Amino acid sequence: EDSKSKNEDGLTEVTMVLDWTPNTNHTGLYVAQEKGYFKDEGLEVEIMMPGETGADQLVAAGRADFGISAQEAITEARVQDVPIVSIGAIIQHNTSGFASPVEKNITSPKDFEGKTYGGWGAPVEEAVISSLMEGENADINKLDIVNMGNTDFFTAVKRDIDFAWIYYAWTGIEAEIRGDDLNMMYLTDFSDQLDYYTPVISTNESMINKNPDTVKAFMAAVTKGYQFAIENPDEAADILVKAVPDLDAELVKKSQQWLATRYQDDAPRWGEQKEEIWENYMNWMFDRDLLEEKIDVKKAFTNEFLPKQGE
Amino acid sequence: MGALEVKELSKSFDGREILKDISLHVEEGEFVTILGPSGSGKSTLFQLIGGLLNPDHGAISLDDDNITGKRGFISYMPQQPALLPWRTVLDNVILGQELHGTKDKVKAKEMIQKAGLGGYEQAFPEELSGGMKQRVAFIRALLSPQSLICLDEPFSALDDFTRQEMHEWLLSIWSQYKRTILFVTHNIDEALFLSDRILVFSSNPAQIANEFVIPFSRPRKQELLLTEEFLKWKRKISSTIVQNGLGGESDE
Amino acid sequence: MGALEVKELSKSFDGREILKDISLHVEEGEFVTILGPSGSGKSTLFQLIGGLLNPDHGAISLDDDNITGKRGFISYMPQQPALLPWRTVLDNVILGQELHGTKDKVKAKEMIQKAGLGGYEQAFPEELSGGMKQRVAFIRALLSPQSLICLDEPFSALDDFTRQEMHEWLLSIWSQYKRTILFVTHNIDEALFLSDRILVFSSNPAQIANEFVIPFSRPRKQELLLTEEFLKWKRKISSTIVQNGLGGESDE
Amino acid sequence: MVKLLGTLWRKGWRPALVLLLLLTIWQVTVKVADVPTWLLPAPSVIVLEGWSNFGNFTHHLQSTIGLALTGFVIGCSVGLLVAILLHLLPGVREAVYPLLILSQNVPIIVLAPLLVIWFGFGVLPKIIIITLVCFFPITIAALGGFKNTPPEMKHYMLMAGANKLQLFSKLEWPNSLPALFSGLKIAATYSVMGAVISEWLGAKQGIGVYMTLASSSFRTDRVFVAIFIVMILSLLFFGVITLFEKLLIKGRRKGD
Amino acid sequence: MVKLLGTLWRKGWRPALVLLLLLTIWQVTVKVADVPTWLLPAPSVIVLEGWSNFGNFTHHLQSTIGLALTGFVIGCSVGLLVAILLHLLPGVREAVYPLLILSQNVPIIVLAPLLVIWFGFGVLPKIIIITLVCFFPITIAALGGFKNTPPEMKHYMLMAGANKLQLFSKLEWPNSLPALFSGLKIAATYSVMGAVISEWLGAKQGIGVYMTLASSSFRTDRVFVAIFIVMILSLLFFGVITLFEKLLIKGRRKGD
Ligand SMILES: Nc1ncnc2c1ncn2[C@@H]1O[C@H](COP(=O)(O)OP(=O)(O)OP(=O)(O)O)[C@@H](O)[C@H]1O
Ligand SMILES: Nc1ncnc2c1ncn2[C@@H]1O[C@H](COP(=O)(O)OP(=O)(O)OP(=O)(O)O)[C@@H](O)[C@H]1O
Numbered sequence A: 001e002d003s004k005s006k007n008e009d010g011l012t013e014v015t016m017v018l019d020w021t022p023n024t025n026h027t028g029l030y031v032a033q034e035k036g037y038f039k040d041e042g043l044e045v046e047i048m049m050p051g052e053t054g055a056d057q058l059v060a061a062g063r064a065d066f067g068i069s070a071q072e073a074i075t076e077a078r079v080q081d082v083p084i085v086s087i088g089a090i091i092q093h094n095t096s097g098f099a100s101p102v103e104k105n106i107t108s109p110k111d112f113e114g115k116t117y118g119g120w121g122a123p124v125e126e127a128v129i130s131s132l133m134e135g136e137n138a139d140i141n142k143l144d145i146v147n148m149g150n151t152d153f154f155t156a157v158k159r160d161i162d163f164a165w166i167y168y169a170w171t172g173i174e175a176e177i178r179g180d181d182l183n184m185m186y187l188t189d190f191s192d193q194l195d196y197y198t199p200v201i202s203t204n205e206s207m208i209n210k211n212p213d214t215v216k217a218f219m220a221a222v223t224k225g226y227q228f229a230i231e232n233p234d235e236a237a238d239i240l241v242k243a244v245p246d247l248d249a250e251l252v253k254k255s256q257q258w259l260a261t262r263y264q265d266d267a268p269r270w271g272e273q274k275e276e277i278w279e280n281y282m283n284w285m286f287d288r289d290l291l292e293e294k295i296d297v298k299k300a301f302t303n304e305f306l307p308k309q310g311e
Numbered sequence B, C: 001m002g003a004l005e006v007k008e009l010s011k012s013f014d015g016r017e018i019l020k021d022i023s024l025h026v027e028e029g030e031f032v033t034i035l036g037p038s039g040s041g042k043s044t045l046f047q048l049i050g051g052l053l054n055p056d057h058g059a060i061s062l063d064d065d066n067i068t069g070k071r072g073f074i075s076y077m078p079q080q081p082a083l084l085p086w087r088t089v090l091d092n093v094i095l096g097q098e099l100h101g102t103k104d105k106v107k108a109k110e111m112i113q114k115a116g117l118g119g120y121e122q123a124f125p126e127e128l129s130g131g132m133k134q135r136v137a138f139i140r141a142l143l144s145p146q147s148l149i150c151l152d153e154p155f156s157a158l159d160d161f162t163r164q165e166m167h168e169w170l171l172s173i174w175s176q177y178k179r180t181i182l183f184v185t186h187n188i189d190e191a192l193f194l195s196d197r198i199l200v201f202s203s204n205p206a207q208i209a210n211e212f213v214i215p216f217s218r219p220r221k222q223e224l225l226l227t228e229e230f231l232k233w234k235r236k237i238s239s240t241i242v243q244n245g246l247g248g249e250s251d252e
Numbered sequence D, E: 001m002v003k004l005l006g007t008l009w010r011k012g013w014r015p016a017l018v019l020l021l022l023l024t025i026w027q028v029t030v031k032v033a034d035v036p037t038w039l040l041p042a043p044s045v046i047v048l049e050g051w052s053n054f055g056n057f058t059h060h061l062q063s064t065i066g067l068a069l070t071g072f073v074i075g076c077s078v079g080l081l082v083a084i085l086l087h088l089l090p091g092v093r094e095a096v097y098p099l100l101i102l103s104q105n106v107p108i109i110v111l112a113p114l115l116v117i118w119f120g121f122g123v124l125p126k127i128i129i130i131t132l133v134c135f136f137p138i139t140i141a142a143l144g145g146f147k148n149t150p151p152e153m154k155h156y157m158l159m160a161g162a163n164k165l166q167l168f169s170k171l172e173w174p175n176s177l178p179a180l181f182s183g184l185k186i187a188a189t190y191s192v193m194g195a196v197i198s199e200w201l202g203a204k205q206g207i208g209v210y211m212t213l214a215s216s217s218f219r220t221d222r223v224f225v226a227i228f229i230v231m232i233l234s235l236l237f238f239g240v241i242t243l244f245e246k247l248l249i250k251g252r253r254k255g256d
């Protein structure tokens, strides 16, 4: 039924493109690779970094079969008829938030007033911050929003910038290692609407239509990979470092420990996504003029390729 | 081989007439010199004969073949030596042959020797003095396969000492090979010493003002220059030039 | 003003001796010509006098001031015209003055006129023929403020027609301004026609082989060239050159 | 002016035709193969988007132009100054020139974060980037031009008693102008690109910002609008420099 | 060979000294001001890290060198071919040359993601990028060299009956060699940077990948190791081309 070609070992070749450089969000993939879960499922997986390209376009264009994406990106992409679909949430809850060195004394959105936020220039940032600030009757106009491009968090807060939006699992842990104390405000602390899935695993519609078995096999292996990472964070970290030796081992290990409990969290199984979360966030974006039109969230994600429980 | 016939040639640049109704012929084996002031259009005439320019009027034929606007039928030595700096003297000298398929290095070396450049075969042009370069360019023209050689003031950069040597040498080579030569110069001595016939150019626009058949017997030796007879001829030609009002205003 | 004294000058390049023990002097207002074959070291001598090169031995003084290795004390006209292509004829001509602070455009225009370049004041060098460029370079040298002018074969690129005009013109200017002139040429006619004194260079290494004091009265006219007397002098100098074995092997 | 337009027309119609041809091929291919807009928008879509959205665009444009111009001017001044210094001090040139060339192998984008650390997020680091991008072609071109002075002219000037300053101002400097202008043309187009790149390091507006936003919201058509604008802008810069060149460089034969 | 080393030493000691001085200043400043390593590592730290980690590095290095070389060779071949074609077909040149220059205003970094989308992750889009980066300086240099043929030489060749091919092969081509080599030198250093940039577009190994990884795990020292390696590599490429130039170009006076 599948149209995917097989190589001489009888394995189906698929490519997986990351959203950034390899990090602990991706551990499950590397575990599945190292432990042979992919091979067991008849897959030969190549894991790629996207560079500047952005995984979503690559996946949509069929240049890669799977990718790492995020709910907001997929929502925006679907508005432009870009045919990508989320097939599994890597982390159940949003672990991102606004971080600042403790010296800056930013403990609530109220404190954003008179400060400088360093972002990457997307309208969604202003929308999120303004919704947080509205909640505390603070004035978004008193916040200076600066685009800091590719500058990393630690560099940015040394200069001009007071707080930035980070993933705690990576940048936050690095701060712990450095002994820099951070004030962290998770988005989930403020609004359920902002508890969207990030990151997620994505594929394109043509894969779903033409090679559903490959997608299923892939997700089966990936699930096992993340399961392993949940149960053996230290060993999983070693696997990631071994696969990508240029990463900082200490950071990976600590980050892995922090994430282990958060991959599945309160979900019935790893990777499960709920329609209401998709619906909520889409509405939130639409209400704030971040979307030109509403999308059919049922087409944006699916749980269909996750292994059945106990499978 | 090498009889040249130029008929009623005219050429203008940007509306300014440079050559007007030039008719001349050079017989096989003849040595004809065109004597004219600077800027009169001598090089332009050569460019027309060489096919680099197209005449406004008139026709050029070589051995009864119409060569108007066709290139490669004459051997040429330009005013500036135009040697290729990345080629040795030897390789420069055979360039004219190379363009037509045949290379004769032995003969080339022989000629280099005769031109007083023995030992410089493997030198590059930048190692030569201005005069030496000009001589190399001259050998290159002589070695080219075409029967008519057009020399555009080839010795103007040489000192008179060497120039005199080269004159004699040129005549000796020419007597051996009997090629047809059309020569351009503004030096009366040179014209008198070398030619069978001299055509004097007027300027603005250039026309042929006078023609002299030079009766000196060949072979000619340097001493000729210092004879009464030579001086008489020189006076004769000079006076024509003065009569024609050439010289002075020619460049205004 | 402008008396030059050169004492036992020697210069070698890469171990090859070019000039050996050259001693000469030029008196105030005198016109001295150095006659020598190509490559004998005439330009090198000028570069030494001009301070562009330093001699291995010997000294140069101008009006009793030692100018060995010092620049800017002579006015100079090079073998190649070396006009600045972005300057008009007028601006080129006053360059030598400009370097020493004074500009006299009126005089410059006058001289341009006299050199037969009237109307070309605002032309750029690329619009001029080779000969015209050389004339501009010559005017530039004449307009420079130094008292000694060194001319390095200034007319070698001119045709004999114009060259003759320039000779007369040069002499007339010189008689008006009485500047000291050191002239380099390989043309015997030119040397004879212009000079008070001729120094003949031998070559390899260059030494002063002969000295002739030329007795022709001034002002000199073109006709002089075609007189018996002139021819006699020419024979005399030619024979010295032949005696000295100059000319022929000079470039090997 | 009429003559200028004539030249433009005479030189321009051929490239314009080829360009039109290329665009047509692109348009037809996209339409026939039914390529989705987010993958490769048709030229018509790009032009339409650019046209209808131009109002939203002007402030980005202004910001980038301002940045590019400032950077260009500073970069060229610095470049010229460096070239002159290196030329007049041959000892320093020998020591520094190879390092200059070496420095060009540091990818600017890698350097950018460091610039931010040292100079913050304001205009300064952006100007520095454009300056870095612009100054090199100018320095190289100017140095080449100075050095390429025909030896016989240099000869004459020295014999005539020109001092170092006169030699430079009257000979080497005017002689280098054609080379300098080629350098300026390169620098002019680089400056636009440099401005766009510098905006990626953090800016509130500018074509670079517009591009990033367009890309992250899957508006490939807008990315192309930005690319087109960058090209047009570069072309304009190039044209202005060429105009200056025409006005300034006299008495030299142009190539055929 | 000994002569070559002599030249290298004679030309090299001054820049080397200045470089050493700069490094020393850097080292001392960092130590005295106690700048943290993640902000700006001291040269000693960088060298140490590079040294001790060299084993992990070789496969990145090999990959980048391979990529740069392939791209360079293809880019130069394409560049030369284009230059020759444009030169021999003046009509085409007039139509295409302005577009070529225009094309240089498309920021490669903007184009790169599109290339990956269109051509996938293989070597192809990377080679295309390096080719794009390399071919332009070659084309421009070669065209300039061809055109710069002294008119009197061209004159002679034509009068002597040289056809277009002979004119090209015996005159214009050898005449363009010095210009061509300057182009090659530029292209050579560009190719290394091009390779690094192309690796940012998705690659499994290479200095670009190493750099990104280092940067995202906050290892500034490793970023600098990568920068240093890129510089050394570019320098090597440059040196090799210069060597070829020395061997190939004869009979022309070198600049002072
Ligand atoms: N391609 C051209 N376009 C316009 N004018 C030209 C061109 N070639 C030559 N001329 C003009 O034609 C005239 C004759 O030039 P030509 O070079 O034939 O003179 P010439 O007799 O060879 O002079 P010389 O002895 O100085 O070499 C000159 O006035 C020159 O300016
Ligand atoms: N800078 C230099 N280095 C080495 N050799 C040189 C240098 N300048 C001149 N020569 C050599 O010195 C000799 C004399 O050269 P110079 O230019 O002085 O001759 P010249 O008498 O002016 O000849 P011409 O009449 O051809 O101009 C030549 O053999 C030349 O090769």
Ligand SMILES: [Mg+2]
Residues within 6 Å of the ligand: B042, B043, B044, B079, B152
């Ligand atoms: Mg001529």
Ligand SMILES: [Mg+2]
Residues within 6 Å of the ligand: C042, C043, C044, C079, C152
């Ligand atoms: Mg000389």
